[in-house]
Amino acid sequence: MxxxxxxxxxxxxxxxxxxxxxxxxxSHSQQNLASVNQALRYSRYSRLSLKIIPIQESDRSFLLQMPIEKIEENPDFDDYIFSYTVVSSYQEAITDEKMMVLTEEDLKYDTQNHFFFEKKVEIPMGQEFAIALLKVSDRRQGDEYFYHIDLISPFIFGHPDFGAYYGNNIPFDQSFLVQNEALLFKSNSVINLNRFYYPAKFEAPFPAMEIKSPPVSRQVEVEYEGDFLINTPRSFEKEGYYFIQSDTNSTKGLMIKTAPESFPRVGNWEEMTQMVVYISTRKEHESLLEAADKKIALDQYWIGLTKNEEASKDLIREYFRQVEFANILFTDFKEGWKTDRGMVYIVMGPPNEVRFGLDDEVWSYGSMDSNSKINFTFTRVKNILTPNYYTLNRSRALQPAWFKNITVWRSGKMDF
CATH class of the missing domain: 1.20.5 (Single alpha-helices involved in coiled-coils or other helix-helix interfaces)
Incomplete structure (x- = not known):
């Protein structure tokens, strides 16, 4: 040869x-919503916080409001690549061709705290699912931020045909509103809005390995507070949550959770005694709840865990920082720390991986080696108040990892 x-x-x-x-x-390089890791959404070190707020203009037409909160101080627009698209499923490939780049000329507002874009989208007739996706890539270190929301899916009752805004015309993008603060409501299609108040209070959820069902209230108290004119500021005085509707015969509306001025931080000693439930024994927690002087009882509790006053101060600071993040990230009609995702976030810390499907959200902890990962699966539940209501799939198999992290917390060695 x-x-x-x-x-x-x-x-x-x-x-x-x-x-x-x-x-x-x-094939491996093709991203889709089911495969992409969205852990940066819940990171304590994210530089941006993304949101999509859909305003439904007709059955198939939506105005996508995309406020991007500037967590990094004085960010440079050119350090990021902003883009958006609408996909028809969680498995549809997210290609560069489908992503529509947003330039500085597309900015509706650039404020001290937000980049804000608005785009109209039309969903083709016959398309059964539609998911809006916002993506931001950090040019400096390659981080990719994602945010998505269903426009049309089995989990959506419909999106409101009005918007809520801060005084600077940026859409209300938080999960809560401080009591007595006002929002401005705007709409091109309605004149009046109706306001319902729910004074509900909720208990902390059961631990991850507790498989029995919690008690469910058979009756939800609600107070109709009448209608009010659009395009006028409206304040919300009571603690609880409100449901705002343009049509009371419809299922569409906007839920607004109200909270005390101290929120998302802890407000008082009474709250502190409730919040330590996740790392306390039942006996310890009952003693704290029954204590006449909550401050003294809590001081003794924290020092008793670490046997060191300085270490206990670090532990307190770290634990309630986790509570604060849980409140920011997961508040819906419940305070974030009382939700299943908030509880897992506090005990286990920010997840290494976060992956979404149409009907679930999976958090993974530990090595990327599948043999050593611990997964927490949250099932999506259809809820008229929010399109993002999830409950934890509890299992006794989660008990070893759960107790291991609680032991680390109680030793004062937790560090995220």
């Missing part, structure tokens, strides 16, 4: 090998 024929066959072999290897590599 000649040298030339060997060389030709070798080149052919290499070419086929590259082709063979390249096919799965290309």
């Amino acid at each position: 000649t040298t030339t024929s060997i060389s030709s066959k070798f080149k052919l072999f290499i070419g086929l090998l590259i082709l063979f290897i390249g096919i799965p590599e290309y």
